Amino acid sequence: MPIQLFLLVFSFWLIICTSCQKQSPELSVTSEDKTVKKEKLPIHQKQNNLNIRESKASENDKLILTDQEWREKLTTQEHLILRQKGTERPFSNEMKNLGSGIFRCAGCGNELFLSSTKYDSGCGWPSFYDVVSKGKIDEKIDLTHGMVRTEVTCKRCDGHLGHVFTDGPRPTGLRYCINGTAIKFTKDQTEK
Numbered sequence: 001m002p003i004q005l006f007l008l009v010f011s012f013w014l015i016i017c018t019s020c021q022k023q024s025p026e027l028s029v030t031s032e033d034k035t036v037k038k039e040k041l042p043i044h045q046k047q048n049n050l051n052i053r054e055s056k057a058s059e060n061d062k063l064i065l066t067d068q069e070w071r072e073k074l075t076t077q078e079h080l081i082l083r084q085k086g087t088e089r090p091f092s093n094e095m096k097n098l099g100s101g102i103f104r105c106a107g108c109g110n111e112l113f114l115s116s117t118k119y120d121s122g123c124g125w126p127s128f129y130d131v132v133s134k135g136k137i138d139e140k141i142d143l144t145h146g147m148v149r150t151e152v153t154c155k156r157c158d159g160h161l162g163h164v165f166t167d168g169p170r171p172t173g174l175r176y177c178i179n180g181t182a183i184k185f186t187k188d189q190t191e192k
């Protein structure tokens with residue numbers, strides 16, 4: 001009887017072991033697959049994200065640079081205003097009496113304001129009552145400094161330009177209060 005019992009237990013043990021061995025390779029394959037997927041997916045996704053980022057950039061003509069690249073491209077003051085949402089001192093760069101021309105983003109060259117819409121608001125910063133087109137800028141609520149303001153950024157490079165207020169002259173009633181450092185003037189070639 002003990003021998004029979006031993007054989008019975010041994011045979012059970014064998015069956016269990018065999019089934020274990022059958023399962024274990026499958027399990028290891030599954031876990032390998034998972035490992036492979038885990039290793040490959042992020043890289044794959046990363047590449048996809050890069051592709052999406054690049055394709056979006058080309059579609060919208062976006063200029064996307066790293067902070068280091070911006071620092072190399074811009075002056076310290078331009079970086080402070082455009083990339084860190086700084087504000088230049090009032091009456092330091094009103095860009096008056098420049099003649100007829102166009103004001104472009106100092107970060108990316110995007111055409112933003114026409115000299116024909118520039119006026120003296122007395123606020124100490126270059127002021128315009130309209131943009132070249134709404135598609136050139138983005139507007140977002142700015143709650144900093146205990147105020148509710150509408151920030152204006154360049155649509156192409158997301159550079160901070162200034163703010164827009166509703167106390168401007170006709171026909172729009174808007175006052176785009178823009179840092180002179182954030183824009184560059186190009187004089188009309190036809191004008192002498």
Ligand SMILES: [Zn+2]
Nearest residue numbers: 105108154157
């Ligand atoms: Zn720009």
